[in-house]
Amino acid sequence: MAVLAEWPLLLTGIAWTLALTAAAVVVGTLLGIGCAWVRGRGFGATLAPAWLQGLVGAYVELIRNTPFIVQLFFIFFGLPAAGFRLSAETASFIAMVVNLGAYATEIIRAGLEATPKGQMEAAHSLALTRSQTFVWVVLPPALKKVWPSLVSQIIIVMLGSSVCGQISTQELSYAADLIQTRTFRSFESFIVAGAIYLLLSIALRQFLNWAGAKFLFGRR
Amino acid sequence: MKFFSLSKRNVLLTLTTSVLLAATGAQAQNALDDILKSKVLKVAVQTDSAPYGFVGTDMKPIGLDIDMANYIGKKLGTAVELVPVVSASRIPALQTRKADLVIATLGKNPEREKVIDFTAAYSPFFQAVFGPKNVAVKSFADLAGKTVGVTRGAMEDQELAKVAPPTTDTKRFEDNNATIAAFAAGQVQFVALGASVAGNMMTKNPQLSSEYKLLLKESPNFVGVAKGEDKLKAKVNEIIAEAKKSGELDAMAKKWLGRPAGDLPI
Numbered sequence: 001m002a003v004l005a006e007w008p009l010l011l012t013g014i015a016w017t018l019a020l021t022a023a024a025v026v027v028g029t030l031l032g033i034g035c036a037w038v039r040g041r042g043f044g045a046t047l048a049p050a051w052l053q054g055l056v057g058a059y060v061e062l063i064r065n066t067p068f069i070v071q072l073f074f075i076f077f078g079l080p081a082a083g084f085r086l087s088a089e090t091a092s093f094i095a096m097v098v099n100l101g102a103y104a105t106e107i108i109r110a111g112l113e114a115t116p117k118g119q120m121e122a123a124h125s126l127a128l129t130r131s132q133t134f135v136w137v138v139l140p141p142a143l144k145k146v147w148p149s150l151v152s153q154i155i156i157v158m159l160g161s162s163v164c165g166q167i168s169t170q171e172l173s174y175a176a177d178l179i180q181t182r183t184f185r186s187f188e189s190f191i192v193a194g195a196i197y198l199l200l201s202i203a204l205r206q207f208l209n210w211a212g213a214k215f216l217f218g219r220r
Numbered sequence: 221m222k223f224f225s226l227s228k229r230n231v232l233l234t235l236t237t238s239v240l241l242a243a244t245g246a247q248a249q250n251a252l253d254d255i256l257k258s259k260v261l262k263v264a265v266q267t268d269s270a271p272y273g274f275v276g277t278d279m280k281p282i283g284l285d286i287d288m289a290n291y292i293g294k295k296l297g298t299a300v301e302l303v304p305v306v307s308a309s310r311i312p313a314l315q316t317r318k319a320d321l322v323i324a325t326l327g328k329n330p331e332r333e334k335v336i337d338f339t340a341a342y343s344p345f346f347q348a349v350f351g352p353k354n355v356a357v358k359s360f361a362d363l364a365g366k367t368v369g370v371t372r373g374a375m376e377d378q379e380l381a382k383v384a385p386p387t388t389d390t391k392r393f394e395d396n397n398a399t400i401a402a403f404a405a406g407q408v409q410f411v412a413l414g415a416s417v418a419g420n421m422m423t424k425n426p427q428l429s430s431e432y433k434l435l436l437k438e439s440p441n442f443v444g445v446a447k448g449e450d451k452l453k454a455k456v457n458e459i460i461a462e463a464k465k466s467g468e469l470d471a472m473a474k475k476w477l478g479r480p481a482g483d484l485p486i
Contacts (some may be wrong), residue, residue, distance in 0.1 A: 080405040088391065088407070166398065167407075168369075168391035177308065178392065181373035184335040186312045 003188040006179045013175030014196060016089075020171060021158040021204070024096035028157070029150070031097065032104025035060065037134065039105060040112040042120075047130075056105070063102035069163045071095050076167040092164035092171070100157045107149050111142030144217035151208045155201050162197075172196060251320055251445070252452040261298045263289040264305045264319035264444075268396040270420040271476040272325045272343070272441070284476040285323045285441075288342055291468065292321070292443075295459045306395040308373030311336055314446045321456065322444035325414055327375040327437075336447050339456045341440035341484040342463070343473055347376045349434040350403075350418045351410040357433040363388045369399045369408035376412035379436045404428060412436060416477060440484050457486075 004010075038044040038056045045053060063071065076091040086094065115138050123133040143150070165174030176193035180186050255261050266273040267281050276282040281302050293300035303319045310326060313319040314336050325345055328338045349368065351357060364385040370377045372392040380390060391408050393399040400421045403411045410433070411418065422430055443460070445453045463469045464484070473481040 076407065077401045077405050080407065085406055166394050168393055168402070174392070177372060180312075181308045181377070182331075184311050184315065184332075186315065 001188060002183045002185055003179055003192050006175075006182070009175040009179060010172070010192070010196070012170055013172035014200070016169065016171040016174075017158065017161055017200065020089075020092055020096060020161050020164065020169070021154070023093055024100050024157060024161075025154050027097045028100030029104055031101035032108050033139070035101065035105035036108035036112055040109050042115075042117075043112055043134065043138075060102045060105050063099055064106070068095065068099055068160050069166070071099060072163060072167060088164070088167045088169045091167060092161065092169040095164070096157055096161060099160070100153065103153045103157075104150060107146050107153060108142065110149075111144075111146035112138060114145055115142060140217040143212070147209075147212045147217070151205055151212070154208065155205060158201065158204060159197060172200075249448055249451065251449045252455055255296065255298055255320055255452070259298045260301050261289075261293045261296060261321065262301045262303055262319045263293075264303045264310055264313040264322040264324055265289060266306065266310070266324040266396075267304050268306065269325050269414060269417050271416055272345075272414075273323075274420075284343055284472055285325065287472050287476070288443075289321070289323050291463065291472075292323075292456060292459050295462075296455070306373075307371045308394070310373075310444065314444055317446065320445070320452065323441075325441050326444045327439035328442050329375065329378065331378070332444075337445050337449065337453055338442040339445065339453055340460045340486040341442050342460050342469060342481075343441045344477070344479075344482050344484065345441050346415050346438045347379060347412065347436040348415050348418065348432055349380070349410055349412045349436060350422070350430050351433050353429045353431050355409070357410075360384055360434060363410065365389075366410055367391055367408045368410040368412055369393060369402045370412045371396050371399045374414075375439055376414070376436060380412045383436070403430075 035056045038048045038052055039060070072091065072095040075086065075095050076088065079086065079091075119137060119141075120133060123137040128137065161171055162173035164171050165177060168174070172193055176189045180189035183189070265281055265283075265285050267275050269283070269285075271283050273281055273283040273285040281304065286302065289300050289302065303313060305313050305319075305322070305324060310322050310324050311332065314322055322336075323342075326332075326338075327345065327347075328341075332338075349357070349363070357363065360383045364387045367389045368380060368384065369391045370380055370393070372394060374396075377390070377392060380388075384390070391402065393402055396413065396417055399408075399411055399413065400417075402408050403421075404425055411421075413421070415432075418432070422428065443456055445456065460469070464481075469484070470480040473479060
């Protein structure tokens, strides 16, 4: 089949899609945890300075209320006018981190705010500091509660990376588009790309479900 | 877990079967009859390739290609419905029957001839590499290590791949507007574009101080028809031959390109 004959292109595409997703997941989730702490009632919202809360609030609303492709185009085509020229790959990475970070903030915040008060009081009575309480007592069960939604959001970001091909990042959709223009076999190109995305999504979901339980919040 | 892997195999089987089925689909040769019966000619045009096909101030497509579409429609005695496409979706528009004809700065090459048919040429066109005035480029070898923006699926993409050194970094974008935006933003050092498209870009963006560098290919525009639609192709060829004789093609070229159509291949 003409499409599968172009397997080096497809492999490069898969590698870029996975690399971008992996980097965006790590940085984006950390960003989300930080911002969720700032926004969470009973956490940063009572501790973080007002300007920081305002900043994080504006960031979350701005990103969650604009389309990903507009954010991406702004970073790649818009920012050079302000003197920031980023390669297509860096622009894609930043767009994905910024996008995932905003959604992760709200998802993780929901988990933080669901922490029973007694649990925090117990931590305080054991003389744990505020930061110890947050990292060891509050965060792990909070992540466990919201993990399925967070994993879904990560999958959405991975599938969303398909538009990064528009700015010439060589991810999977870019490969499929290129194969389609070379072979004129639209049906096969896109069904192969679709099947690969399907398998990647299933594999990534299984991996994250396993990794979350193993490394982040343990088995309880 | 067992049920899960089973269903995954089923999905793959379904996919493979549908691919095989699609490959054997037969196509009927009655496009011309259908057009004459419905009194509507669907023509795929580009809206990012001034002066061939672009959007006027009233947001309607105008240009040489649109004039050509209307001319053919008039000769057939049908209304013309314009179907906007980008470079990479021109040939799929024919394959999926979204359009009866493609009149969108479509050049002819052996790869394309395998999947669609071409009529006679109707307007001149050439593709070239453009870049900043302060960077000297004498031959394609000078493009080594440079980034060049092209529109994916355009003829420039294939032509550039043939002549540029392997270290040239080709960045592909969705349509001419995105390619031009990338060049204007400094994301690529050079662009390979159709000459008139680039001419338009340079007039609109004098701050880029860019100029013509290298000729890629002289490649006149043809009308694309779906593979095997010989009756439709013959009819359009008849109309083009007539327009050539009556001076209509020259008039169109003069109106939009500022020069006559010249010697066009059949």
